[in-house]
Amino acid sequence: MSTMKTTRDVRGVGLSIPRPDGPEKVTGRVQYVADMTSRGLLHAKLLRSRHAHARIVGIDTTRAKALPGVRAVLTARDIPELKHKAPTRAHAVLAIDRVVFAGQPVAAVAADEAAIAEEALDLIEVQYEVLPAAVDPLKSMQPGAPPVAELGTEADTSEALAHSAVAMAKGEAAPAKAVNISQTAAVKRGDVAKGFAESDLVLEHTYRVPMVHQGYLEPHAVLAEWDRAGNLTLWASTQGSFNTRSEVADVLGIEENRIKVIPVECGGGFGGKIRALCEPITALLARATKRPVRYVMTRREELEAGMPAPQVIIRLKTGVKRDGALMALEAETVLESGAFSGTVLAVSAVFLGSLYRWPAFDIKGSEVLTHKPSVAAYRAPVAPQTIFAIDSHMESLARALALDPVEFRRRHLQKPGEPMVNNQPWASNGAHEVLTRIAEHPLWKEREAWKKSSGNGHGLRGTGLALGGWLGGLQPTSATVKLNPDGTLAVLTGQVDIAGTNIALAQIAATAYGLDIDKVKITTGDTDVAPLTGLSAGSKTIYTVGTAVLQAAQNARQQTLEIAAKELEASVQDLEIVDGKVIVRGVPDKGVTLASIGKKGNLYMSKVEPVLGVAHPAFSQQAPAFAAQLARIEVDPDTGQTTLHDFVVVQDAGHAINPLGVEGQMQGGAVQSLGIALTEALMYDDSGRLMNPSLLDYRTLTAADLPDIETIIVEVPSPSGPYGARGVGEPPIVPAPAALANAIHDATGVRLTEVPLTPERIALAIAAKG
Amino acid sequence: MILPGSVKECVQALAEHGAAAKLVAGGTDLLPQLKNHLLKPGVVVDLSGVATLKKLTADKGLRIGAAVTARELERDGRLATGAYRGLAESGALVGSVQVRHLATVGGNICNAAPSADMIPPLLALDAEAVIAGPRGERRVPLRDFITGVRTTVLGADELLVELSVPDPGPHSGGAYLRHTPRRELDIAVVGVGSQVTLANGVCTKARIALAAVAPTPVHARAAERALEGQALTPQRIEEAAKLAVEAARPISDQRGSVEFRRHLVRVLTRRTLTTALARANGGQA
Amino acid sequence: MNVRKQAMTLTLNDELVEVLVKPYETLLDTLRETLGLTGPKEGCGTGDCGACTVHLDGKAVASCLVLALQARNRQVRTIEGLGTDDTLHPLQDAFVRHGVPQCGFCIPGVLMAAAALLAETPRPSDEEIRYGIAGNLCRCTGYTKMVTAIAEAAAAVPQGAR
Known part of the structure; x- marks a missing residue:
């Protein structure tokens, strides 16, 4: 282990420390929801619509209810809480009289065994009147398309709030008859028409990224149980237990105090486990049966009826001068939200209009509903899709003008302080630094030699890079730090630890308080015991919860020193904590141990207050974080198969609190990004049914498809993050679609504007070029 | 579930249960179908206890038991040479290693998916299917064995026991x-x-x-x-x-x-x- | 659903076990629901993710594709039987030190696939490692640290050891 430490601070911050729950994870002892049971446990299954759009004429559950072992069969009629015009998927617990996507639940069963519940589903008879479905978002946004939402349903903007604090003006109202446009946004600066008129080169492409699934390995799961007093406990696989509590309380119409959400080990979320999905129906089944009920989604249900990322279609038109001066940009973004509203329009506008310095721009965005599963966040929502468009475009412009592609980007890349599309200034960030760093990489410098080595038994070789990032999420949060009677420290938050953030938070606490990391314990509490804590999402755990832990630890340290100051008859400024002891600086033998201070806080008749550091910050300053990625590839021109030889991620982490964890984020994010680039797509037929509802046909990348992912951490400290840290989760999922499109262009001369960059698309494009 | 120990017992089980019976060897095709409720057999006949189905003999041609796995084709030294290498290559491409340890040649053929990997090399080797049934054994060229998408010449009372590959010669x-x-x-x-x-x-x-x-x-x-x-x-x-x-x-x-x-x-x-x-x-x- | 259960014995993590199973129950369900070994996970139920990987007679198999009865009289090893209670298997130890697990859901399956690989190929190349765990989908790690950890563990395991 010693070989992995890069000693910068003995207290913890900056050290590569493996997560302490590693042994539990590698021995299979960690319990996920599906591994848990409860006395009298029932198993739930949902009957889901096969049709994307249909009226429910009737449901007959008689035969299912009669099946031995079945304890409850629910339809919308049995749930008085259900209302029309459901604003979110969570509220649409079961379809009332119309299904709006294939996979939407219409009935629910709880039974003694999962197999019995499944048998019961086959005995439920649903009569549908199939209606025409809106499947293609570009058609769905036209007047006359089959309507998705009920008239008067409110757009859901909570996702935008959770993920980025960038405010944007609402766009013009959609044409009255375009019933499926649920939100619009628009932003404009300068004279675009004049800019295009004065341009030497005008380039226009339409970029498309299909719906993709977060692909977490653990399907959604929840266990629900009510007590006699009407209090609900939920053991949930969630990215935010307080969020889950709020949503379930809202759907069920009960007070949050009546619900306890226990965040169980979460087998991956990536944005897909932020919003409530199957928690309400499981709670309702438990209420109806007065028994604990567990519901675990199947993989097929996950793919057909999870909450994937939206399809994003961006028409992008730009004008530039022959010398590379940027003149004007015009863009129209369509976000396909599926059957319910809930996407983020602002991120797309910021990166399209203000990552680079466009003097004039006109950007419009629409959220469009279709008869498909409604979407949710997926790691840096809408950023990979937007960067695919703008970075591919910048590369094409540079090549068309015969300019160095990195120089061209660097020349126009906005600097901190320059205005974003909404006129707020860019916060401090390391975009320039990561771009500069990746251009220094040998693989970039040797790109001509690599390209020249094409042929002679090799395929077509090329190199590509791209720059992308994330604006940084914000959410108020809180933490407590208490000194134990034995002088150890206990940190409490409600933070769901998926990727290993708790060890980094403990490192922050250790450093801030002045104690070794092995004396710090960190606990993720449930919603009854933990202070309010935000989501594990939006690359904001370390940035926001880390700040709360830092402040709470500083607060606890201050209290500790004040107690010691009295005892030592010294002033607080003259004290320091060394080796578990508060001492007067320079007088190591004059001190009082943390254990004695801790003990006095818990002693009968003691007058010493217990040390309890508390912090509950709110935030207004984002910390944007950028990553640049480089791909060295080889394309088989006959089959279109792309082989990844090397892949490099350079990322600004601000200050890497735990480099081991940061590398893990960079590598994992990069491979998800590569999945979007190369193989992943949810594919729907004309009737709105998913054609690839398995992990065999929904292709996330395997180890055999990939090289080692090289990571280079750049540190441009954030003025506002704990020890200068920035969020690290989202940036690495952003650049690869553009980097791969650029590399394939370099290798083959073919420019593809739709991902995934499949062998079929590549081979047929090469064949068409001749 | 019936657990026969010999081909004869399999044939007896099939005679008794007819079309209600479904044979399972590796299970890699059958279990997902059971899982997704695409199939509800009355009775499953498990072939994993029938030793003769697991034999691979190489002597002037090949005799490949129907329950030989994809992984065995992949790793059998006798298939590593020129003539049979295609067969080894097809075995190596099925699913993942966890699937190849289960998936069988016979299952791949009887499942009769258009995309079955192990069929093309066997067709290219002019393999013959050896079928056991109540009236004894019959042999059908593999090219005539599969009649359509997921359909074969196998009667409800028959099972595929072996693929017989004629000696392709020295070159x-x-x-x-x-x-x-x-x-x-x-x-x-x-x-x-x-x-x-x-x-x-x-x-x-x-x-x-x-x-x-x-x-x-x-x-x-x-x-x-x-x-x-x-x-x-x-x-x-x-x-x-x-x-x-x-x-x-x-x-x-x-x-x-x-x-x-x-x-x-x-x-x-x-x-x-x-x-x-x-x-x-x-x-x- | 009142199907008759059948009794069978198997050797599970070196201990003889007798268990009642339903005819169409998968080995994975028997391990998880009846025998309480929840280390093997169900990520897909169709053999496409590897989270349920166990050893059947020493070979890595997708336990969601095996009928429980097919394991009768055979040797089954799960993640619970990879290391001992006191000592981690070198693979497990390397995974911890390299910080491989993030969400952790795929990890038991990956470790079982890796252990089977090392039993067959004690000194695998990086490419052999990558193919050896290609049947195990991981969504968190990008596989890089996994490959490093497996290579390191292979170098640490004496030849011939499990």
């Missing part, structure tokens, strides 16, 4: 290639198995079998005929690859379009023939 080489977007854990967009046998520098027999481009795996007959009696030059191989496309009647689905599949037939036929030729000549390609 024969085989190769199997498929195209998939991923390297493992995938299903063929197109698969091509080629086998060429040489005498005095001339091709005496050529077989080209295509998967995932028609309701059943098919032979590219015109392409085969164009090669037989000829010296196999790159030009002739390219001609044959073009002719092979004519045998393909692909559909467009989530795995590939008609256009791409036709394109791949040509590419993979050229590549497998080139490799098979090198192997027939004793090359280690």
Whole structure:
């Protein structure tokens, strides 16, 4: 282990420390929801619509209810809480009289065994009147398309709030008859028409990224149980237990105090486990049966009826001068939200209009509903899709003008302080630094030699890079730090630890308080015991919860020193904590141990207050974080198969609190990004049914498809993050679609504007070029 | 669930339960169907206890028990040489290692998916299916065994016990290639198995079998005929690859379009023939 | 659903076990629901993710594709039987030190696939490692640290050891 430490601070911050729950994870002892049971446990299954759009004429559950072992069969009629015009998927617990996507639940069963519940589903008879479905978002946004939402349903903007604090003006109202446009946004600066008129080169492409699934390995799961007093406990696989509590309380119409959400080990979320999905129906089944009920989604249900990322279609038109001066940009973004509203329009506008310095721009965005599963966040929502468009475009412009592609980007890349599309200034960030760093990489410098080595038994070789990032999420949060009677420290938050953030938070606490990391314990509490804590999402755990832990630890340290100051008859400024002891600086033998201070806080008749550091910050300053990625590839021109030889991620982490964890984020994010680039797509037929509802046909990348992912951490400290840290989760999922499109262009001369960059698309494009 | 210990007991079980019975060997195709409620058999007959079905004999040709696994084809040293190499290659491409330890040759054939990997090389080797039933044993050329998408000549009271491969002779080489977007854990967009046998520098027999481009795996007959009696030059191989496309009647689905599949037939036929030729000549390609 | 259960014995993590199973129950369900070994996970139920990987007679198999009855009289090893209670298997130890687990859901399956690989190929190349765990989908790690950890563990395991 010693070989992995890069000693910068003995207290913890900056050290590569493996997560302490590693042994539990590698021995299979960690319990996920599906591994848990409860006395009298029932198993739930949902009957889901096969049709994307249909009226429910009737449901007959008689035969299912009669099946031995079945304890409850629910339809919308049995749930008085259900209302029309459901604003979110969570509220649409079961379809009332119309299904709006294939996979939407219409009935629910709880039974003694999962197999019995499944048998019961086959005995439920649903009569549908199939209606025409809106499947293609570009058609769905036209007047006359089959309507998705009920008239008067409110757009859901909570996702935008959770993920980025960038405010944007609402766009013009959609044409009255375009019933499926649920939100619009628009932003404009300068004279675009004049800019295009004065341009030497005008380039226009339409970029498309299909719906993709977060692909977490653990399907959604929840266990629900009510007590006699009407209090609900939920053991949930969630990215935010307080969020889950709020949503379930809202759907069920009960007070949050009546619900306890226990965040169980979460087998991956990536944005897909932020919003409530199957928690309400499981709670309702438990209420109806007065028994604990567990519901675990199947993989097929996950793919057909999870909450994937939206399809994003961006028409992008730009004008530039022959010398590379940027003149004007015009863009129209369509976000396909599926059957319910809930996407983020602002991120797309910021990166399209203000990552680079466009003097004039006109950007419009629409959220469009279709008869498909409604979407949710997926790691840096809408950023990979937007960067695919703008970075591919910048590369094409540079090549068309015969300019160095990195120089061209660097020349126009906005600097901190320059205005974003909404006129707020860019916060401090390391975009320039990561771009500069990746251009220094040998693989970039040797790109001509690599390209020249094409042929002679090799395929077509090329190199590509791209720059992308994330604006940084914000959410108020809180933490407590208490000194134990034995002088150890206990940190409490409600933070769901998926990727290993708790060890980094403990490192922050250790450093801030002045104690070794092995004396710090960190606990993720449930919603009854933990202070309010935000989501594990939006690359904001370390940035926001880390700040709360830092402040709470500083607060606890201050209290500790004040107690010691009295005892030592010294002033607080003259004290320091060394080796578990508060001492007067320079007088190591004059001190009082943390254990004695801790003990006095818990002693009968003691007058010493217990040390309890508390912090509950709110935030207004984002910390944007950028990553640049480089791909060295080889394309088989006959089959279109792309082989990844090397892949490099350079990322600004601000200050890497735990480099081991940061590398893990960079590598994992990069491979998800590569999945979007190369193989992943949810594919729907004309009737709105998913054609690839398995992990065999929904292709996330395997180890055999990939090289080692090289990571280079750049540190441009954030003025506002704990020890200068920035969020690290989202940036690495952003650049690869553009980097791969650029590399394939370099290798083959073919420019593809739709991902995934499949062998079929590549081979047929090469064949068409001749 | 019935657990027979011999082929005879299997046949008895089938005679008793008829069409209600479903045979399971590796389970890799059956269990997902059970899982997704696509299949509700009255009774399952488990073949995993029948030792004779698991035998692979190499003696003037091959006798491959129906329950030989894909992994065994992949790793059997006797298949590592030129003539049978295509068969080993097809075994190595099925699913993932966790699946290959279970998936059987017989299961792959009886499941009769158009994309079945282990069928093209067996077709290219002119394999025969050995079938056991209440009236004894019968033999059917593999090319006649599969009658459509997921349908075969097997009666409800019969089971496939063995694939019999005739001796391809001393100068024969085989190769199997498929195209998939991923390297493992995938299903063929197109698969091509080629086998060429040489005498005095001339091709005496050529077989080209295509998967995932028609309701059943098919032979590219015109392409085969164009090669037989000829010296196999790159030009002739390219001609044959073009002719092979004519045998393909692909559909467009989530795995590939008609256009791409036709394109791949040509590419993979050229590549497998080139490799098979090198192997027939004793090359280690 | 009142199907008759059948009794069978198997050797599970070196101990002889007798268990009642339903005819169409998967080995994975028997391990998880009846025998309480929840280390093997169900990520897909169709053999496409590897989270349920166990050893059947020493070979890595997708336990969601095996009928429980097919394991009768055979050797089954799960992640619970990879290391001992006191000592981690070198693979487990390397995974912890390299910080491989993030969400952790795929990890038991990956470790079982890796252990089977090392039993067959004690000194695998990086490419052999990558193919050896290609049947195991991981969504968190990008596999890089996994490959490093497996290579390191292979170098640490004496030849011939499990």
